Amino acid sequence: MSQLHFTSEDWKVSEDRYWITFFNSISGPRSVVMIGTQDQEGVGNIGLFNSLVHLGANPPLLAFILRPTTVPRHTYQNILSSGCYTIQHGTVDLLSKVHQTSAKYDTKQDEFEEIGFEKSYIEGFQAPFIQGVPISLAMEFREEHTVKSNNTRLIVGEVKHVFVNERLIDQDGCVDTSKADTLLVSGLDAYHRHDRIKRMKYARP
Amino acid sequence: MSQLHFTSEDWKVSEDRYWITFFNSISGPRSVVMIGTQDQEGVGNIGLFNSLVHLGANPPLLAFILRPTTVPRHTYQNILSSGCYTIQHGTVDLLSKVHQTSAKYDTKQDEFEEIGFEKSYIEGFQAPFIQGVPISLAMEFREEHTVKSNNTRLIVGEVKHVFVNERLIDQDGCVDTSKADTLLVSGLDAYHRHDRIKRMKYARP
Numbered sequence: 001m002s003q004l005h006f007t008s009e010d011w012k013v014s015e016d017r018y019w020i021t022f023f024n025s026i027s028g029p030r031s032v033v034m035i036g037t038q039d040q041e042g043v044g045n046i047g048l049f050n051s052l053v054h055l056g057a058n059p060p061l062l063a064f065i066l067r068p069t070t071v072p073r074h075t076y077q078n079i080l081s082s083g084c085y086t087i088q089h090g091t092v093d094l095l096s097k098v099h100q101t102s103a104k105y106d107t108k109q110d111e112f113e114e115i116g117f118e119k120s121y122i123e124g125f126q127a128p129f130i131q132g133v134p135i136s137l138a139m140e141f142r143e144e145h146t147v148k149s150n151n152t153r154l155i156v157g158e159v160k161h162v163f164v165n166e167r168l169i170d171q172d173g174c175v176d177t178s179k180a181d182t183l184l185v186s187g188l189d190a191y192h193r194h195d196r197i198k199r200m201k202y203a204r205p
Numbered sequence: 206m207s208q209l210h211f212t213s214e215d216w217k218v219s220e221d222r223y224w225i226t227f228f229n230s231i232s233g234p235r236s237v238v239m240i241g242t243q244d245q246e247g248v249g250n251i252g253l254f255n256s257l258v259h260l261g262a263n264p265p266l267l268a269f270i271l272r273p274t275t276v277p278r279h280t281y282q283n284i285l286s287s288g289c290y291t292i293q294h295g296t297v298d299l300l301s302k303v304h305q306t307s308a309k310y311d312t313k314q315d316e317f318e319e320i321g322f323e324k325s326y327i328e329g330f331q332a333p334f335i336q337g338v339p340i341s342l343a344m345e346f347r348e349e350h351t352v353k354s355n356n357t358r359l360i361v362g363e364v365k366h367v368f369v370n371e372r373l374i375d376q377d378g379c380v381d382t383s384k385a386d387t388l389l390v391s392g393l394d395a396y397h398r399h400d401r402i403k404r405m406k407y408a409r410p
Contacts, residue, residue, distance in 0.1 A: 006367040022378035023262040028236025053256040056355040057228040103408035145350040150261040162211040173227035194397040203308035
């Protein structure tokens with residue numbers, strides 16, 4: 001098999017679409033999550049994100065990247081106005097519905113209803129949950145940072161509630177998402193499943 | 206199976222170690238990459254990161270999270286002093302060596318030599334590559350942001366070179382890492398393999 005070598009000379013002259021797909025996927029698959037929000041009129045929104053990263057456990061913080069030009073702004077506006085959002089893993093058996101949350105619906109359309117997800121709430125928390133998924137987080141917005149190089153935003157939130165199936169948790173607290181068949185995505189449309197190989201011991205020199 | 210509900214009441218009173226592992230893994234597996242750098246004396250360093258995210262394709266930007274208290278600072282110092290680094294995917298057949306790059310070696314120890322990776326260079330680029338891995342990126346440092354909530358840093362870089370096996374690239378530019386058996390990790394030690402389910406069509410309302 002042949003090893004190709006690409007440089008900016010290649011992606012500056014060739015067609016845009018190829019390189020957008022290429023760079024979207026070269027960093028490999030990541031877990032794909034649905035971010036649920038609600039506007040002040042009660043209209044629910046679901047955005048699909050594959051940029052969720054762990055920032056720290058104490059306090060429990062997660063961040064994701066918001067790309068202003070390609071992702072609907074509903075998620076961002078609702079997070080700013082309500083201060084909260086839900087994060088829920090997609091699963092293999094829900095693949096079609098999960099992918100459908102990436103569609104750009106009109107502001108007035110409730111995406112839970114349009115896509116056919118049952119909505120649920122918990123007391124004192126404005127953002128809606130999708131019923132029937134194995135891992136759900138309730139998040140409070142903490143801070144945001146704008147990347148000057150291309151105007152993407154890092155959105156940082158703190159975990160306030162976790163709902164998770166008991167059977168997914170190892171004895172030491174490690175959550176085994178492979179038991180719930182949660183989805184990964186590479187780029188915008190290449191979905192993957194994952195299997196645990198093994199857990200490794202803490203590495204020492 | 207029973208759905209558990211955890212709140213800050215739980216993680217404030219219980220032992221730290223359990224919740225560190227829990228929150229490290231709840232966001233699901235992500236691709237794990239080795240970041241290669243070199244200091245001004247020519248000593249090579251490899252850091253293991255699972256927080257790589259795509260920021261944009263034009264210019265091609267990737268970011269990762271640097272956690273000051275848990276990750277050795279060598280990677281960060283070398284990036285600041287040299288302005289560059291390499292990003293290379295781990296693969297299933299190299300699992301032991303890949304995980305070993307997470308060990309904290311002394312500054313004077315060359316991690317490529319200690320771990321047994323063959324080092325290679327390209328002209329005009331100070332950061333070293335590991336030979337024999339299927340996807341390699343040469344990065345130039347662009348900017349950093351410090352998250353106030355817990356002092357983690359977002360490190361942003363621009364892709365300058367890509368080396369990738371031809372057979373991994375779909376006709377439209379999508380890179381299928383599952384064909385190269387690249388590794389994913391959940392938390393710090395739970396390694397996974399991935400299989401492509403399918404690519405989906407662009408979703409419309």
